Each structure stands twice: as C-alpha cells, then as structure tokens.
Amino acid sequence: MNMKPGNRVRFLNEKGEGVVTRLKDKHTAFVEVNGFEIPYRIEELVLIDTEIVWDAAASKQAISKTEAVYFVVEPDHELPLLQAKHQFHLLNASSYHLFFLYFIKIKNKNQLIKKGELEPFKTIALQQISKEQLKQNAIHAVEMLFFKKQECIAQIPCVQSVQISDLVLKHQLFEPHDLFRFPVWLHPLKNDFVDTKKVKETLTDEDVMRLKKVKEFKPQEKKSIPHHNPVFFVEKEVDLHAENVLDSFKNMSNHEILQVQLKHFQQKLDEAIAKRYYKITFIHGVGNGRLKEEIICVLKKYAEDIRFQDGDYGKYGFGATEVFIKQ
Numbered sequence: 001m002n003m004k005p006g007n008r009v010r011f012l013n014e015k016g017e018g019v020v021t022r023l024k025d026k027h028t029a030f031v032e033v034n035g036f037e038i039p040y041r042i043e044e045l046v047l048i049d050t051e052i053v054w055d056a057a058a059s060k061q062a063i064s065k066t067e068a069v070y071f072v073v074e075p076d077h078e079l080p081l082l083q084a085k086h087q088f089h090l091l092n093a094s095s096y097h098l099f100f101l102y103f104i105k106i107k108n109k110n111q112l113i114k115k116g117e118l119e120p121f122k123t124i125a126l127q128q129i130s131k132e133q134l135k136q137n138a139i140h141a142v143e144m145l146f147f148k149k150q151e152c153i154a155q156i157p158c159v160q161s162v163q164i165s166d167l168v169l170k171h172q173l174f175e176p177h178d179l180f181r182f183p184v185w186l187h188p189l190k191n192d193f194v195d196t197k198k199v200k201e202t203l204t205d206e207d208v209m210r211l212k213k214v215k216e217f218k219p220q221e222k223k224s225i226p227h228h229n230p231v232f233f234v235e236k237e238v239d240l241h242a243e244n245v246l247d248s249f250k251n252m253s254n255h256e257i258l259q260v261q262l263k264h265f266q267q268k269l270d271e272a273i274a275k276r277y278y279k280i281t282f283i284h285g286v287g288n289g290r291l292k293e294e295i296i297c298v299l300k301k302y303a304e305d306i307r308f309q310d311g312d313y314g315k316y317g318f319g320a321t322e323v324f325i326k327q
Contacts, residue, residue, distance in 0.1 A: 003029055006286070006317010008087075008128070009045040019286045020045075021241070021319055032287050037241065067094035068191035071142065071162055072123070073169065074184045085130050086169075088140070091123040091179070091186070094193065096146040096155060102126050105139040105161070114313065123179060127318075134166040142189055153193075160189040234277040238268045240284050240291065262294055269298070269323065273305050277325050281311055285319045295321060 003009075003020060009031060010017045018033040029045065030037045072089035092098055097119055103112045113127050139161050146155035174183040242249050242257050245264045249257050265282060272280040284291045299308045299321075311320025 003042050003045070003047070004314070004317065005319055006313060007047055008125075009047055011040070012044045012046055019319075020317065021285045032285055037243075037285070067096070067193045069094060069098065069144065069189045071140065071160075071187040071189050072180070072184050073164065073172075073174075073187070074180050074182055075174070076182065078182055080170075083131065085128050086134065087128045088126040089123050089180075089184075090118060090126055090142065092118045092120060094146075094190075095120045096148055096152070096193075098147070099145040101143040103141055105141060106136055110141075131166065134164065134169070136165070138165075139163050144190065155193060158190060162187050162189075234275070236268070236272065236277060236280045238265070238280060238282050240265055240282055258291060258294070261291055262298075265295060266298065269302070272323065272325055273302070276327060278327075279322060279324050281316075281320055281322050283311070283316060283320045286317065292321065299323065 003023065005020055005022055007020045008017060009020060009029075016033060018031040018038075021030045021032045021037055023029050024039060027042055028039050029042050031040050031045070032038075070091040070093065072091050074087045074089060075083040076085045076087070077083045090100060090102065097117060099117055100115065101112065102114045103110050105111075116124070118124055140163075141159060141161035143157070143159045145157045169185065172185040174185050176183050177186075240261045242261065245261055246252075246257070249260075252260075261284075268280065268282070282295060284295060296308075299306065304326075306323050306325055308321055308323045310318070311322050
C-alpha cells in the first residue's frame with residue numbers, strides 16, 4: 001500500500017478515521033486522531049483519500065453514457081446539520097489520461113493545491129476543507145490536458161472552474177454514488193469530447209507548438225551556483241511534534257504543550273532569519289490545526305523578512321509550512 005503523510009485513513013479493526021502524520025517504517029504509520037498521534041500497523045489501515053479504480057464498463061452505467069470529467073464534492077455526513085468538512089475529488093470517467101493542475105482563486109490570487117496525472121476511469125482526492133473555509137466563496141479551477149498512450153482522437157486542453165460556498169452547495173442535488181461513502185454533487189468539468197476535425201479547426205499553429213513543448217519538456221538538471229555566503233544555501237527541517245521538543249509531556253495540558261512548541265518554533269525562526277538561511281521547513285502535523293494557525297499568525301509579522309507557503313504535499317501532506325528567507 002502506498003501510504004504517505006497527509007493520507008486520510010479508516011481503521012480496519014475499529015471505528016473511526018484519522019490522518020497519517022508520518023511513517024515509522026514500512027510496516028508502521030503514525031495516525032493523528034482527535035489531536036493525538038497513535039501508531040498503527042499499515043495493514044490495519046484503509047486509505048480513503050487516494051486514487052480509486054473501478055470497472056470501466058460499470059462506470060459508464062453509473063455515471064453517464066458519454067465520457068466526462070467531474071469535480072466531486074463529498075460531505076462527511078448525510079445530514080447537513082452534522083456536516084463539518086467537505087472532501088473534493090476529481091473523477092475521470094473518460095478513456096483518456098489527463099494531466100491536471102488544481103488551484104483555488106481567492107481575491108484574485110491563485111494558490112496551486114495539487115497537480116498530477118489521472119488515469120482513465122479513476123478518481124483522486126484533491127483536498128478537504130472545513131465549513132468555515134466554505135464561507136470564503138472561493139473559485140476552484142482545474143486545468144486539463146488529455147492524451148492516450150496509443151493512437152487516438154485529439155482533445156482540446158481546457159480550463160474549467162466552479163464557485164463553491166456553503167450557500168452554493170445548499171442549492172445543489174447530492175446523490176448517492178457507489179464510489180463514495182456519502183451522497184455527492186457531481187459538477188461536470190468536461191463532457192464534450194470532440195472528434196479530430198473539430199480539434200483541427202479550433203487549434204491554431206501557436207497552440208500546436210505549445211502542445212509540442214509540453215510533450216517534449218524535460219526538466220533541466222540542477223546546477224550549483226557559487227555564492228559568497230554559503231549559509232545562503234542552507235535548508236533546514238524542524239519537526240515540532242511534541243515528542244521531538246519535549247523529553248516527556250505525560251502530565252502536561254494541550255495548552256502547555258502548544259506553548260513549548262511555539263517557543264521552539266520562534267527560536268528556530270529567529271535563528272534562520274539571523275543567519276540568512278535559504279529555507280526552513282516547519283513540520284507541525286495536521287491535528288485540529290491550532291499549531292499551524294499560531295505559526296501563520298507569527299509568520300505574518302515577518303512579512304519584510306520572509307515569505308511562506310504550504311510544504312511539499314508529496315512529502316508532508318498538509319502537515320508542514322515552508323519559510324523562505326529574503327536575501
């Protein structure tokens with residue numbers, strides 16, 4: 001099983017679910033449940049936010065008679081009054097592979113959330129947001145490039161967006177679906193798969209050149225650049241989990257643990273700024289989000305010295321924040 005930090009999981013032998021914070025070894029993962037980090041054997045966990053494969057023939061009956069790609073909204077409970085979070089998915093009910101970029105637009109600013117390749121007749125979790133975050137009335141956009149690994153009818157790359165808020169969702173029809181635990185809202189991003197002639201009439205020479213560049217793109221090798229100050233290239237990683245900043249926290253309250261974590265964070269941040277490090281990554285975990293909120297509040301006070309963003313999802317899930325020191 002391809003388990004990594006940030007995955008949501010259910011327990012095979014007991015009720016409940018949580019978020020993987022880190023892997024101890026290839027057999028054991030730490031899962032955060034109600035603010036506590038508990039070790040579990042990986043074979044006793046079931047992934048609930050990863051790619052799901054289903055039978056292609058069955059999917060055509062369950063979703064649509066035509067090929068399509070959907071943006072899926074799944075609440076965490078059937079009853080609206082008991083809903084606390086919503087999970088967003090990308091569902092590819094077509095025979096095409098697709099490269100996708102998923103980002104959010106808030107106040108004319110784009111924030112990239114996830115990118116990757118999605119195979120035919122698969123679905124992948126994009127992100128989970130709380131009810132409070134729904135009030136931001138954000139625009140969720142997905143850029144898509146379609147292809148097949150054999151001869152096929154070419155498709156036009158597209159960008160589609162959907163505005164999502166608590167008010168918008170109140171007026172949508174949520175229906176049960178075999179692929180999801182709770183009733184979902186399926187918003188079509190693309191259901192107009194066209195033939196070759198229409199594509200050729202639509203694409204310009206410039207579009208063709210851009211597609212060729214995407215296909216032939218190869219990442220450049222990283223080159224070391226000499227610099228008079230070697231500290232400029234220093235990158236550090238600071239794990240703020242309680243067991244890493246305290247010898248023992250058995251008789252401490254959550255508030256006391258939080259204060260120690262924040263003090264350790266502040267010390268490492270001041271050190272990075274004073275020594276002009278290039279980047280420092282703070283691993284705060286997911287939990288109830290309190291530690292991350294406090295960290296963000298502090299970082300906003302250092303706008304002249306730093307910039308910050310979410311850590312690498314592939315490595316940390318949603319449990320880290322990267323801080324770049326301005327030189």
